[in-house]
Amino acid sequence: MSSALFETAFFKNFNMIIIPAIFSTIRMLVFSMLFGFIIGTLVAILLVMTSPYGLKPKPSVYKFISFWVNMIRSFPVIILIVAVSPLTRILVGTSVGEKAAIFPLTLAAFPVIARYMEASLLEVDKNIVMAARAFGASDMQIMFKVLFPEALPSIISGMTTTVILFLASTALAGAVGAGGLGAVALTYGYQRFDDVMMYCIVAILFVMVLIIQGLGELLYKRVKTR
Protein backbone atom coordinates (compact mmCIF):
# COMPACT_ATOMS: atom_id res chain seq x y z
CA MET A 1 0.00 0.00 0.00
CA SER A 2 2.59 2.48 1.06
CA SER A 3 4.91 1.45 -1.74
CA ALA A 4 2.04 2.01 -4.15
CA LEU A 5 1.69 5.57 -2.84
CA PHE A 6 5.36 6.22 -3.37
CA GLU A 7 4.96 5.00 -6.96
CA THR A 8 2.58 7.90 -7.72
CA ALA A 9 3.47 10.90 -9.85
CA PHE A 10 3.57 13.12 -6.76
CA PHE A 11 6.52 11.32 -5.21
CA LYS A 12 8.26 10.58 -8.48
CA ASN A 13 8.19 14.27 -9.31
CA PHE A 14 8.79 15.47 -5.80
CA ASN A 15 12.33 16.76 -6.19
CA MET A 16 11.99 17.97 -9.76
CA ILE A 17 8.62 19.70 -9.63
CA ILE A 18 7.12 19.92 -6.17
CA ILE A 19 10.09 21.35 -4.26
CA PRO A 20 10.77 24.12 -6.80
CA ALA A 21 7.03 24.89 -6.84
CA ILE A 22 7.02 25.26 -3.06
CA PHE A 23 9.87 27.75 -3.22
CA SER A 24 8.24 29.55 -6.10
CA THR A 25 5.04 29.93 -4.08
CA ILE A 26 6.98 31.14 -1.06
CA ARG A 27 8.85 33.71 -3.15
CA MET A 28 5.64 35.01 -4.73
CA LEU A 29 4.02 35.24 -1.34
CA VAL A 30 6.95 36.88 0.43
CA PHE A 31 7.57 39.53 -2.21
CA SER A 32 3.93 40.38 -2.85
CA MET A 33 3.32 40.62 0.90
CA LEU A 34 6.45 42.71 1.43
CA PHE A 35 5.61 45.20 -1.32
CA GLY A 36 1.93 45.08 -0.39
CA PHE A 37 2.85 45.81 3.22
CA ILE A 38 5.00 48.80 2.32
CA ILE A 39 2.43 50.35 -0.01
CA GLY A 40 -0.45 49.32 2.23
CA THR A 41 1.18 51.00 5.25
CA LEU A 42 1.63 54.24 3.35
CA VAL A 43 -1.98 54.16 2.18
CA ALA A 44 -3.16 53.30 5.72
CA ILE A 45 -1.28 56.33 7.07
CA LEU A 46 -3.03 58.54 4.51
CA LEU A 47 -6.39 56.99 5.38
CA VAL A 48 -5.90 57.42 9.12
CA MET A 49 -4.73 61.00 8.69
CA THR A 50 -7.66 62.03 6.51
CA SER A 51 -10.43 59.81 7.90
CA PRO A 52 -13.43 61.59 9.44
CA TYR A 53 -12.36 59.84 12.66
CA GLY A 54 -8.71 60.43 11.97
CA LEU A 55 -6.01 62.84 13.05
CA LYS A 56 -6.66 65.60 10.51
CA PRO A 57 -10.02 64.89 8.92
CA LYS A 58 -10.08 65.74 5.23
CA PRO A 59 -13.23 64.06 3.96
CA SER A 60 -12.64 64.78 0.27
CA VAL A 61 -9.12 63.32 0.26
CA TYR A 62 -10.32 60.35 2.29
CA LYS A 63 -13.16 59.66 -0.14
CA PHE A 64 -10.78 59.83 -3.09
CA ILE A 65 -8.32 57.32 -1.63
CA SER A 66 -11.15 55.19 -0.33
CA PHE A 67 -12.71 55.05 -3.80
CA TRP A 68 -9.58 53.62 -5.42
CA VAL A 69 -8.95 51.21 -2.59
CA ASN A 70 -12.49 49.89 -2.88
CA MET A 71 -12.29 49.63 -6.62
CA ILE A 72 -9.13 47.55 -6.61
CA ARG A 73 -10.57 45.38 -3.86
CA SER A 74 -13.66 44.64 -5.90
CA PHE A 75 -11.57 42.76 -8.52
CA PRO A 76 -11.35 39.02 -7.90
CA VAL A 77 -7.60 38.27 -7.85
CA ILE A 78 -7.70 36.01 -10.89
CA ILE A 79 -9.48 38.71 -12.93
CA LEU A 80 -7.10 41.38 -11.67
CA ILE A 81 -4.10 39.34 -12.85
CA VAL A 82 -5.57 39.08 -16.33
CA ALA A 83 -6.85 42.66 -16.37
CA VAL A 84 -3.51 44.25 -15.54
CA SER A 85 -1.44 41.88 -17.67
CA PRO A 86 -0.63 44.58 -20.29
CA LEU A 87 0.70 46.77 -17.51
CA THR A 88 2.55 43.80 -16.03
CA ARG A 89 4.21 43.22 -19.41
CA ILE A 90 5.41 46.80 -19.52
CA LEU A 91 6.69 46.77 -15.93
CA VAL A 92 8.12 43.27 -15.62
CA GLY A 93 8.74 42.46 -19.27
CA THR A 94 6.50 39.40 -19.29
CA SER A 95 3.01 38.52 -18.14
CA VAL A 96 3.68 34.91 -17.25
CA GLY A 97 5.72 33.32 -14.50
CA GLU A 98 6.50 33.93 -10.91
CA LYS A 99 7.91 37.45 -11.26
CA ALA A 100 5.00 38.56 -13.38
CA ALA A 101 2.58 37.36 -10.70
CA ILE A 102 4.17 39.44 -7.94
CA PHE A 103 3.00 42.71 -9.49
CA PRO A 104 -0.75 41.91 -9.64
CA LEU A 105 -0.59 40.13 -6.28
CA THR A 106 0.96 43.22 -4.71
CA LEU A 107 -1.69 45.32 -6.38
CA ALA A 108 -4.40 43.09 -4.94
CA ALA A 109 -2.78 42.92 -1.50
CA PHE A 110 -2.05 46.53 -0.63
CA PRO A 111 -5.68 47.69 -0.41
CA VAL A 112 -6.51 44.73 1.84
CA ILE A 113 -3.54 45.47 4.07
CA ALA A 114 -4.33 49.19 4.09
CA ARG A 115 -7.90 48.54 5.21
CA TYR A 116 -6.93 46.09 7.93
CA MET A 117 -4.30 48.50 9.17
CA GLU A 118 -6.64 51.49 9.03
CA ALA A 119 -9.14 49.61 11.19
CA SER A 120 -6.41 48.58 13.66
CA LEU A 121 -5.05 52.11 13.96
CA LEU A 122 -8.45 53.75 14.36
CA GLU A 123 -9.34 51.21 17.01
CA VAL A 124 -6.78 52.70 19.42
CA ASP A 125 -8.56 54.43 22.33
CA LYS A 126 -9.42 58.00 21.34
CA ASN A 127 -8.51 59.18 24.84
CA ILE A 128 -4.93 58.04 24.35
CA VAL A 129 -4.76 60.10 21.18
CA MET A 130 -6.27 63.04 23.01
CA ALA A 131 -3.78 62.63 25.86
CA ALA A 132 -0.87 62.62 23.42
CA ARG A 133 -2.25 65.72 21.75
CA ALA A 134 -2.70 67.39 25.13
CA PHE A 135 1.03 66.90 25.77
CA GLY A 136 1.85 68.66 22.53
CA ALA A 137 2.44 65.70 20.21
CA SER A 138 2.37 66.38 16.47
CA ASP A 139 0.21 64.28 14.17
CA MET A 140 3.23 62.32 12.98
CA GLN A 141 4.33 61.67 16.57
CA ILE A 142 0.85 60.44 17.41
CA MET A 143 0.98 58.18 14.36
CA PHE A 144 4.37 56.62 15.06
CA LYS A 145 4.78 56.88 18.81
CA VAL A 146 1.20 56.16 19.82
CA LEU A 147 -1.00 54.58 17.14
CA PHE A 148 1.43 52.12 15.56
CA PRO A 149 2.92 50.84 18.83
CA GLU A 150 -0.53 50.48 20.43
CA ALA A 151 -2.09 48.85 17.35
CA LEU A 152 0.82 46.47 16.71
CA PRO A 153 -0.86 43.28 18.02
CA SER A 154 -3.97 44.01 16.00
CA ILE A 155 -1.87 44.79 12.90
CA ILE A 156 -0.06 41.48 13.31
CA SER A 157 -3.25 39.47 13.46
CA GLY A 158 -4.58 41.35 10.43
CA MET A 159 -1.36 40.60 8.55
CA THR A 160 -1.58 36.90 9.47
CA THR A 161 -5.05 36.71 7.97
CA THR A 162 -3.90 38.60 4.88
CA VAL A 163 -0.87 36.37 4.27
CA ILE A 164 -3.03 33.25 4.48
CA LEU A 165 -5.58 34.82 2.15
CA PHE A 166 -2.85 35.55 -0.36
CA LEU A 167 -1.33 32.09 -0.11
CA ALA A 168 -4.60 30.96 -1.65
CA SER A 169 -4.33 33.76 -4.20
CA THR A 170 -0.86 32.68 -5.32
CA ALA A 171 -2.30 29.21 -5.92
CA LEU A 172 -5.10 30.81 -7.89
CA ALA A 173 -2.54 32.78 -9.88
CA GLY A 174 -1.19 29.43 -11.02
CA ALA A 175 -4.28 29.13 -13.21
CA VAL A 176 -3.21 32.10 -15.29
CA GLY A 177 0.44 31.26 -15.74
CA ALA A 178 2.07 32.20 -12.48
CA GLY A 179 3.64 28.85 -11.62
CA GLY A 180 4.04 27.61 -8.07
CA LEU A 181 2.02 25.03 -6.20
CA GLY A 182 -1.29 26.16 -7.70
CA ALA A 183 -0.05 25.57 -11.22
CA VAL A 184 1.29 22.13 -10.30
CA ALA A 185 -1.99 21.14 -8.65
CA LEU A 186 -3.87 22.21 -11.75
CA THR A 187 -1.66 20.89 -14.54
CA TYR A 188 -0.26 17.73 -12.91
CA GLY A 189 -3.25 17.02 -10.69
CA TYR A 190 -6.55 18.30 -11.99
CA GLN A 191 -5.88 18.14 -15.71
CA ARG A 192 -4.26 14.69 -15.52
CA PHE A 193 -6.99 13.34 -13.25
CA ASP A 194 -4.27 12.58 -10.70
CA ASP A 195 -6.15 12.97 -7.41
CA VAL A 196 -3.18 11.94 -5.30
CA MET A 197 -1.11 14.73 -6.81
CA MET A 198 -3.84 17.29 -6.27
CA TYR A 199 -4.64 16.41 -2.69
CA CYS A 200 -0.99 16.13 -1.71
CA ILE A 201 -0.46 19.67 -2.91
CA VAL A 202 -3.51 20.80 -0.99
CA ALA A 203 -1.91 19.11 2.02
CA ILE A 204 1.29 21.08 1.47
CA LEU A 205 -0.71 24.32 1.29
CA PHE A 206 -2.50 23.26 4.46
CA VAL A 207 0.80 22.81 6.27
CA MET A 208 1.91 26.23 5.04
CA VAL A 209 -1.30 27.77 6.40
CA LEU A 210 -0.65 26.11 9.77
CA ILE A 211 2.89 27.45 9.86
CA ILE A 212 1.84 31.01 8.95
CA GLN A 213 -1.01 30.98 11.48
CA GLY A 214 1.28 29.54 14.16
CA LEU A 215 3.97 32.15 13.54
CA GLY A 216 1.35 34.90 13.51
CA GLU A 217 -0.08 33.82 16.82
CA LEU A 218 3.36 33.48 18.37
CA LEU A 219 4.30 36.98 17.28
CA TYR A 220 0.94 38.33 18.46
CA LYS A 221 1.40 36.87 21.92
CA ARG A 222 4.94 38.14 22.10
CA VAL A 223 3.98 41.77 21.35
CA LYS A 224 0.72 41.63 23.28
CA THR A 225 2.26 40.65 26.60
CA ARG A 226 5.80 41.90 26.02
Added chain:
Amino acid sequence: MIEIKDLTKKYDNKAVLENINIKIPDGRIYGLAGQSGVGKSTLLRCINGLESFDSGSICIDATELNSLNEAEMREFRRSIGMIFQNFALLERKSVLENVMLPMEFWKYDRAHMEKKAKALLERVGLGEKLNSMPSELSGGQKQRVAIARALSLDPKILLCDEATSALDPAITLSILELIADINKELNLTVVMVTHEMSVIKSVCDDMAIIEAGHIVAEGKVEDVLLSDAEPVRKLIGERKITAPVGKDLIKLVIRGKEEHPEAVCELARNSGIAFGIISAEIEPFHSGEYMGHMYLTVDPEKAETLARKFIEYGIDASSGKEFYL
Protein backbone atom coordinates in the same frame (compact mmCIF):
# COMPACT_ATOMS: atom_id res chain seq x y z
CA MET B 1 -4.59 83.01 35.60
CA ILE B 2 -7.15 81.44 33.33
CA GLU B 3 -9.64 83.93 31.98
CA ILE B 4 -12.55 82.80 29.86
CA LYS B 5 -14.67 85.57 28.38
CA ASP B 6 -18.02 85.24 26.62
CA LEU B 7 -17.05 81.89 25.21
CA THR B 8 -19.49 80.29 22.82
CA LYS B 9 -19.07 77.00 20.99
CA LYS B 10 -21.44 75.50 18.47
CA TYR B 11 -21.88 72.12 16.87
CA ASP B 12 -24.01 72.25 13.73
CA ASN B 13 -25.36 75.66 14.70
CA LYS B 14 -26.48 74.37 18.08
CA ALA B 15 -24.69 76.08 20.95
CA VAL B 16 -23.08 73.55 23.30
CA LEU B 17 -21.46 76.30 25.34
CA GLU B 18 -22.82 79.82 25.55
CA ASN B 19 -21.55 82.99 27.19
CA ILE B 20 -19.16 81.26 29.50
CA ASN B 21 -17.28 83.64 31.79
CA ILE B 22 -14.81 82.22 34.28
CA LYS B 23 -11.72 83.55 36.03
CA ILE B 24 -9.41 81.11 37.74
CA PRO B 25 -6.52 82.66 39.71
CA ASP B 26 -3.17 80.84 39.89
CA GLY B 27 -2.84 78.04 42.38
CA ARG B 28 -6.58 77.49 42.85
CA ILE B 29 -8.52 74.28 42.47
CA TYR B 30 -11.57 75.00 40.38
CA GLY B 31 -14.46 72.58 39.98
CA LEU B 32 -16.70 72.41 36.93
CA ALA B 33 -19.76 70.47 37.99
CA GLY B 34 -22.76 69.33 36.04
CA GLN B 35 -24.56 66.30 34.79
CA SER B 36 -23.11 64.38 31.87
CA GLY B 37 -23.52 65.90 28.46
CA VAL B 38 -23.89 69.51 29.58
CA GLY B 39 -20.63 70.62 27.99
CA LYS B 40 -18.29 70.69 30.96
CA SER B 41 -15.70 68.37 29.38
CA THR B 42 -15.92 70.34 26.16
CA LEU B 43 -15.20 73.51 28.11
CA LEU B 44 -12.22 71.82 29.77
CA ARG B 45 -10.83 70.80 26.39
CA CYS B 46 -11.20 74.37 25.13
CA ILE B 47 -8.72 75.44 27.80
CA ASN B 48 -5.87 73.46 26.23
CA GLY B 49 -7.03 73.93 22.68
CA LEU B 50 -8.18 70.37 22.07
CA GLU B 51 -11.52 71.88 21.12
CA SER B 52 -11.94 75.08 19.18
CA PHE B 53 -14.60 77.65 19.99
CA ASP B 54 -16.66 80.00 17.90
CA SER B 55 -16.53 83.29 19.76
CA GLY B 56 -15.26 84.83 22.95
CA SER B 57 -11.76 84.36 24.27
CA ILE B 58 -9.62 82.24 26.52
CA CYS B 59 -6.59 83.95 27.99
CA ILE B 60 -4.02 82.05 29.95
CA ASP B 61 -1.32 84.21 31.51
CA ALA B 62 -1.80 86.80 28.78
CA THR B 63 -1.68 84.22 25.99
CA GLU B 64 -4.82 84.45 23.87
CA LEU B 65 -5.55 80.93 22.62
CA ASN B 66 -7.25 81.98 19.42
CA SER B 67 -4.17 83.86 18.29
CA LEU B 68 -1.93 80.79 18.31
CA ASN B 69 -0.97 78.93 15.15
CA GLU B 70 -0.56 75.18 15.18
CA ALA B 71 3.08 75.08 16.27
CA GLU B 72 2.52 77.72 18.95
CA MET B 73 -0.51 75.77 20.18
CA ARG B 74 1.60 72.60 20.58
CA GLU B 75 4.22 74.58 22.46
CA PHE B 76 1.52 76.15 24.63
CA ARG B 77 0.06 72.74 25.51
CA ARG B 78 3.35 71.80 27.15
CA SER B 79 2.41 74.03 30.05
CA ILE B 80 -0.89 72.20 30.65
CA GLY B 81 -1.12 68.65 31.97
CA MET B 82 -4.24 66.56 31.64
CA ILE B 83 -5.69 63.40 33.18
CA PHE B 84 -8.73 61.41 32.11
CA GLN B 85 -11.50 59.24 33.48
CA ASN B 86 -10.18 56.09 31.83
CA PHE B 87 -6.52 57.03 32.49
CA ALA B 88 -5.53 56.94 28.79
CA LEU B 89 -2.29 55.05 29.38
CA LEU B 90 -0.54 53.26 26.54
CA GLU B 91 -1.21 49.59 27.17
CA ARG B 92 1.94 48.38 25.47
CA LYS B 93 4.33 50.65 27.30
CA SER B 94 5.59 50.20 30.82
CA VAL B 95 4.74 52.61 33.61
CA LEU B 96 8.10 54.34 33.22
CA GLU B 97 7.75 54.63 29.43
CA ASN B 98 4.26 56.05 29.82
CA VAL B 99 5.54 58.80 32.07
CA MET B 100 8.42 59.52 29.66
CA LEU B 101 6.16 59.77 26.62
CA PRO B 102 5.35 63.51 26.81
CA MET B 103 9.07 64.26 27.23
CA GLU B 104 9.78 62.06 24.23
CA PHE B 105 7.47 64.25 22.16
CA TRP B 106 9.67 67.17 23.10
CA LYS B 107 12.90 65.26 22.51
CA TYR B 108 14.38 65.50 25.99
CA ASP B 109 17.54 63.52 26.41
CA ARG B 110 17.12 59.96 27.56
CA ALA B 111 18.95 60.22 30.89
CA HIS B 112 17.02 63.31 31.92
CA MET B 113 13.69 61.70 30.94
CA GLU B 114 14.39 58.62 32.99
CA LYS B 115 15.51 60.56 36.01
CA LYS B 116 12.52 62.85 35.91
CA ALA B 117 10.02 60.03 35.32
CA LYS B 118 11.45 58.00 38.19
CA ALA B 119 11.28 60.97 40.54
CA LEU B 120 7.66 61.66 39.57
CA LEU B 121 6.66 58.03 40.01
CA GLU B 122 8.35 58.07 43.37
CA ARG B 123 6.32 61.18 44.24
CA VAL B 124 2.99 59.56 43.38
CA GLY B 125 3.91 56.47 45.37
CA LEU B 126 4.74 54.08 42.53
CA GLY B 127 8.50 53.94 42.83
CA GLU B 128 8.29 50.15 42.96
CA LYS B 129 6.25 49.77 39.79
CA LEU B 130 8.53 51.37 37.18
CA ASN B 131 8.63 48.34 34.94
CA SER B 132 5.07 47.14 35.45
CA MET B 133 2.62 47.25 32.56
CA PRO B 134 -0.58 49.28 33.00
CA SER B 135 -2.65 46.10 32.83
CA GLU B 136 -0.98 44.94 36.04
CA LEU B 137 -2.10 48.01 37.98
CA SER B 138 -5.31 48.87 39.82
CA GLY B 139 -7.44 51.82 38.74
CA GLY B 140 -6.02 54.07 41.44
CA GLN B 141 -2.46 53.17 40.50
CA LYS B 142 -3.19 53.82 36.83
CA GLN B 143 -4.48 57.28 37.67
CA ARG B 144 -1.31 57.89 39.70
CA VAL B 145 0.76 57.01 36.64
CA ALA B 146 -1.40 59.38 34.59
CA ILE B 147 -0.81 62.14 37.15
CA ALA B 148 2.94 61.55 37.03
CA ARG B 149 2.77 61.66 33.24
CA ALA B 150 0.74 64.90 33.35
CA LEU B 151 3.42 66.49 35.54
CA SER B 152 6.35 65.41 33.40
CA LEU B 153 6.52 68.63 31.39
CA ASP B 154 6.33 70.85 34.50
CA PRO B 155 2.90 72.26 33.73
CA LYS B 156 1.40 75.31 35.38
CA ILE B 157 -2.13 73.98 34.97
CA LEU B 158 -3.59 70.51 35.48
CA LEU B 159 -6.87 69.62 33.80
CA CYS B 160 -8.80 66.69 35.28
CA ASP B 161 -11.60 65.23 33.19
CA GLU B 162 -13.77 63.11 35.52
CA ALA B 163 -10.48 61.83 36.92
CA THR B 164 -12.02 59.90 39.79
CA SER B 165 -15.32 58.82 38.27
CA ALA B 166 -14.08 55.34 37.47
CA LEU B 167 -12.64 54.78 40.95
CA ASP B 168 -14.23 53.52 44.13
CA PRO B 169 -14.73 55.98 47.04
CA ALA B 170 -11.64 55.13 49.09
CA ILE B 171 -9.36 55.29 46.06
CA THR B 172 -11.07 58.50 44.95
CA LEU B 173 -10.14 60.10 48.26
CA SER B 174 -6.50 59.13 47.98
CA ILE B 175 -6.28 60.46 44.42
CA LEU B 176 -7.95 63.73 45.44
CA GLU B 177 -5.53 64.03 48.34
CA LEU B 178 -2.64 63.57 45.94
CA ILE B 179 -4.01 66.23 43.61
CA ALA B 180 -4.53 68.63 46.53
CA ASP B 181 -0.97 68.01 47.77
CA ILE B 182 0.49 68.59 44.34
CA ASN B 183 -1.56 71.75 44.00
CA LYS B 184 0.08 73.09 47.15
CA GLU B 185 3.61 71.87 46.47
CA LEU B 186 3.81 73.15 42.91
CA ASN B 187 1.33 76.03 43.14
CA LEU B 188 -0.39 74.28 40.26
CA THR B 189 -3.73 75.59 39.04
CA VAL B 190 -6.16 72.68 38.84
CA VAL B 191 -9.40 72.57 36.88
CA MET B 192 -11.58 69.57 37.66
CA VAL B 193 -14.57 68.43 35.71
CA THR B 194 -16.81 66.16 37.75
CA HIS B 195 -20.38 65.15 38.39
CA GLU B 196 -19.55 64.07 41.95
CA MET B 197 -20.33 66.66 44.60
CA SER B 198 -18.07 64.94 47.09
CA VAL B 199 -15.11 65.66 44.82
CA ILE B 200 -15.97 69.35 44.68
CA LYS B 201 -16.45 69.53 48.45
CA SER B 202 -13.25 67.81 49.36
CA VAL B 203 -10.76 69.57 47.06
CA CYS B 204 -12.15 72.57 45.24
CA ASP B 205 -11.80 76.23 46.26
CA ASP B 206 -14.18 77.61 43.68
CA MET B 207 -16.74 76.07 41.42
CA ALA B 208 -19.21 76.58 38.64
CA ILE B 209 -22.28 74.54 37.83
CA ILE B 210 -22.96 74.05 34.15
CA GLU B 211 -26.38 73.23 32.78
CA ALA B 212 -27.03 72.83 29.07
CA GLY B 213 -23.99 74.86 28.07
CA HIS B 214 -24.57 77.72 30.51
CA ILE B 215 -23.05 78.56 33.84
CA VAL B 216 -25.96 78.60 36.27
CA ALA B 217 -24.08 79.05 39.53
CA GLU B 218 -20.55 80.20 40.28
CA GLY B 219 -18.47 81.18 43.26
CA LYS B 220 -16.67 79.80 46.28
CA VAL B 221 -17.62 76.18 46.84
CA GLU B 222 -19.24 76.83 50.23
CA ASP B 223 -21.25 79.76 48.92
CA VAL B 224 -22.59 77.78 46.01
CA LEU B 225 -23.29 74.57 47.86
CA LEU B 226 -24.80 76.06 50.98
CA SER B 227 -27.24 78.16 49.04
CA ASP B 228 -30.12 75.97 48.13
CA ALA B 229 -30.29 77.50 44.70
CA GLU B 230 -32.13 75.44 42.14
CA PRO B 231 -29.05 74.37 40.14
CA VAL B 232 -27.47 72.94 43.25
CA ARG B 233 -30.62 71.06 44.16
CA LYS B 234 -30.91 69.71 40.66
CA LEU B 235 -27.37 68.45 40.75
CA ILE B 236 -27.53 66.85 44.18
CA GLY B 237 -30.99 65.46 43.59
CA GLU B 238 -34.07 67.07 45.09
CA ARG B 239 -34.74 65.68 48.53
CA LYS B 240 -37.25 67.29 50.83
CA ILE B 241 -37.54 67.28 54.55
CA THR B 242 -41.02 67.83 56.00
CA ALA B 243 -41.95 68.86 59.52
CA PRO B 244 -43.47 66.16 61.74
CA VAL B 245 -47.15 66.63 62.57
CA GLY B 246 -47.70 69.54 64.96
CA LYS B 247 -44.17 70.92 64.57
CA ASP B 248 -42.33 73.46 62.51
CA LEU B 249 -38.87 73.13 61.06
CA ILE B 250 -35.97 75.47 61.46
CA LYS B 251 -33.15 75.27 58.98
CA LEU B 252 -29.72 76.42 60.12
CA VAL B 253 -26.83 77.12 57.80
CA ILE B 254 -23.65 76.23 59.64
CA ARG B 255 -20.69 78.02 58.13
CA GLY B 256 -17.60 76.87 59.82
CA LYS B 257 -17.23 79.48 62.52
CA GLU B 258 -16.21 77.65 65.64
CA GLU B 259 -18.93 79.24 67.74
CA HIS B 260 -21.69 77.89 65.50
CA PRO B 261 -22.09 74.38 66.88
CA GLU B 262 -21.66 75.79 70.35
CA ALA B 263 -24.43 78.32 69.71
CA VAL B 264 -26.83 75.46 69.10
CA CYS B 265 -25.91 74.02 72.47
CA GLU B 266 -26.11 77.32 74.23
CA LEU B 267 -29.53 78.16 72.84
CA ALA B 268 -30.77 74.73 73.83
CA ARG B 269 -29.82 75.58 77.37
CA ASN B 270 -30.74 79.25 77.59
CA SER B 271 -33.51 80.02 75.15
CA GLY B 272 -36.22 78.33 77.18
CA ILE B 273 -37.49 76.81 73.96
CA ALA B 274 -37.39 73.04 73.52
CA PHE B 275 -36.23 71.84 70.12
CA GLY B 276 -34.98 68.64 68.60
CA ILE B 277 -32.31 68.01 65.97
CA ILE B 278 -33.76 65.77 63.27
CA SER B 279 -31.13 66.07 60.61
CA ALA B 280 -27.67 67.50 60.30
CA GLU B 281 -25.20 67.21 57.50
CA ILE B 282 -22.03 68.98 58.38
CA GLU B 283 -18.84 68.11 56.54
CA PRO B 284 -15.30 69.36 56.31
CA PHE B 285 -14.70 71.36 53.14
CA HIS B 286 -11.41 71.85 51.32
CA SER B 287 -10.76 75.01 53.35
CA GLY B 288 -10.74 72.85 56.48
CA GLU B 289 -13.89 74.42 57.81
CA TYR B 290 -16.96 72.43 58.80
CA MET B 291 -20.07 73.44 56.98
CA GLY B 292 -23.53 72.24 56.22
CA HIS B 293 -27.15 72.35 57.24
CA MET B 294 -28.94 71.42 60.43
CA TYR B 295 -32.71 70.96 60.79
CA LEU B 296 -34.54 71.46 64.08
CA THR B 297 -38.09 70.69 65.06
CA VAL B 298 -39.90 73.10 67.34
CA ASP B 299 -43.45 74.06 68.39
CA PRO B 300 -44.94 76.24 65.64
CA GLU B 301 -45.70 79.19 67.91
CA LYS B 302 -42.09 79.33 69.07
CA ALA B 303 -40.45 78.85 65.69
CA GLU B 304 -40.20 82.55 64.85
CA THR B 305 -38.63 83.42 68.17
CA LEU B 306 -36.10 80.61 68.01
CA ALA B 307 -35.11 81.46 64.48
CA ARG B 308 -34.53 85.06 65.51
CA LYS B 309 -32.34 83.96 68.40
CA PHE B 310 -30.14 81.98 66.02
CA ILE B 311 -29.93 84.95 63.71
CA GLU B 312 -28.79 87.05 66.68
CA TYR B 313 -25.94 84.56 67.06
CA GLY B 314 -25.03 85.16 63.45
CA ILE B 315 -26.38 81.88 62.20
CA ASP B 316 -28.54 81.97 59.11
CA ALA B 317 -31.87 80.46 60.20
CA SER B 318 -35.28 80.19 58.66
CA SER B 319 -38.48 78.49 59.75
CA GLY B 320 -41.08 76.62 57.74
CA LYS B 321 -42.89 73.34 57.19
CA GLU B 322 -40.76 72.00 54.40
CA PHE B 323 -37.22 72.41 53.12
CA TYR B 324 -35.05 71.01 50.43
CA LEU B 325 -32.24 69.06 51.99
